[in-house]
Amino acid sequence: MARYGSYPLRGKYCHEMALRILLACIESHANRYKRYIVPVLSVQMDFYVRVFVRVYTSASAMKNTPLKLSYVYQCTGCDSFHLQPIGRTVSKNTSVRYLPGFGPAVAQACGDCGKKYNMGGPIWSAPIHDVEWVTSILADVKSMKDRYPAFDRISAVLTTISEELPDIPLFLSLHNLCATLKCTSPSAVIFRSAVINGYRISGSHVNPLGLKTDAPMNVIWDIMRCWVKNHPVKAQPPDQAGSVILAKEPVLQALAFALLCFPRKAQAKKVARFLPNPERHWGPKVRAGRQITSKHVSLLGAEAVNGVLKHEEGEEPASKRKKTEDPVTPNL
Numbered sequence: 001m002a003r004y005g006s007y008p009l010r011g012k013y014c015h016e017m018a019l020r021i022l023l024a025c026i027e028s029h030a031n032r033y034k035r036y037i038v039p040v041l042s043v044q045m046d047f048y049v050r051v052f053v054r055v056y057t058s059a060s061a062m063k064n065t066p067l068k069l070s071y072v073y074q075c076t077g078c079d080s081f082h083l084q085p086i087g088r089t090v091s092k093n094t095s096v097r098y099l100p101g102f103g104p105a106v107a108q109a110c111g112d113c114g115k116k117y118n119m120g121g122p123i124w125s126a127p128i129h130d131v132e133w134v135t136s137i138l139a140d141v142k143s144m145k146d147r148y149p150a151f152d153r154i155s156a157v158l159t160t161i162s163e164e165l166p167d168i169p170l171f172l173s174l175h176n177l178c179a180t181l182k183c184t185s186p187s188a189v190i191f192r193s194a195v196i197n198g199y200r201i202s203g204s205h206v207n208p209l210g211l212k213t214d215a216p217m218n219v220i221w222d223i224m225r226c227w228v229k230n231h232p233v234k235a236q237p238p239d240q241a242g243s244v245i246l247a248k249e250p251v252l253q254a255l256a257f258a259l260l261c262f263p264r265k266a267q268a269k270k271v272a273r274f275l276p277n278p279e280r281h282w283g284p285k286v287r288a289g290r291q292i293t294s295k296h297v298s299l300l301g302a303e304a305v306n307g308v309l310k311h312e313e314g315e316e317p318a319s320k321r322k323k324t325e326d327p328v329t330p331n332l
Contacts (some may be wrong), residue, residue: 009120015163023124042128070125077115077241080217105295113241127166160205181242222250
């Protein structure tokens with residue numbers, strides 16, 4: 001809050017939320033100079049986020065900023081989340097009025113599991129990519145494939161971004177949904193087949209297991225109830241979120257799982273979406289100045305840690321050696 005003017009939330013979408021918090025912060029600073037931004041490309045990869053934006057000057061267009069920002073309500077019991085836009089517009093004839101958004105977006109208790117909500121944000125809830133620009137850049141990169149040593153990585157990221165639903169903020173995690181219900185996980189193809197009967201769904205470049213969809217949470221949980229009916233789970237304590245969700249009968253019985261096999265564009269094109277790590281023990285290294293011990297094996301690997309420890313036990317560097325030679329007598 002002190003650095004970016006927003007509260008983050010713990011969830012599988014936390015890295016995309018970081019992108020949206022950063023964009024909201026940039027927009028806030030731009031508005032102070034009668035400017036606004038239009039995101040072109042927003043990427044989270046490895047251990048950093050990077051955004052590319054266009055900056056425009058317009059005092060009147062600045063009024064649209066509240067329409068691009070939202071608060072997020074995240075249930076503490078299940079994976080449900082809801083967005084609350086900050087502003088709204090009312091059109092009358094040729095005039096447009098900018099007003100505060102309606103609220104609250106949710107009740108005090110979650111309608112799915114009965115738990116309370118955590119509130120985060122505000123975040124950027126407008127599109128974070130210019131899909132046409134990303135598609136054109138991807139075509140340019142492919143035409144100059146030999147110029148890019150990291151072509152496979154660039155192509156994978158841009159292909160995944162070009163397939164994302166641009167107007168859907170944040171995403172669901174299929175494994176998190178199943179963890180809430182304590183059930184086995186359906187394959188992504190089967191789950192997509194159930195959702196796509198009336199709604200849109202896509203992946204996310206942030207997380208291989210992330211699913212962006214415009215289906216409301218009650219539809220998502222109805223789909224999972226249908227799945228659990230065919231794949232029963234063990235009885236759980238009645239006060240748990242999963243037990244409360246499964247105690248309700250699904251309203252949308254028509255959304256039973258049928259293997260309709262809707263392949264993703266990247267699968268049809270045989271394009272890799274998420275490449276393996278470039279080396280073993282890939283991750284943030286120990287911060288500078290910190291002493292390396294045997295507990296850092298999980299970060300650096302056994303070979304690297306043993307090499308450092310052996311080096312420390314060996315000879316001291318020349319700068320730290322005690323001078324044993326006889327001092328030179330100065331000329332008197």
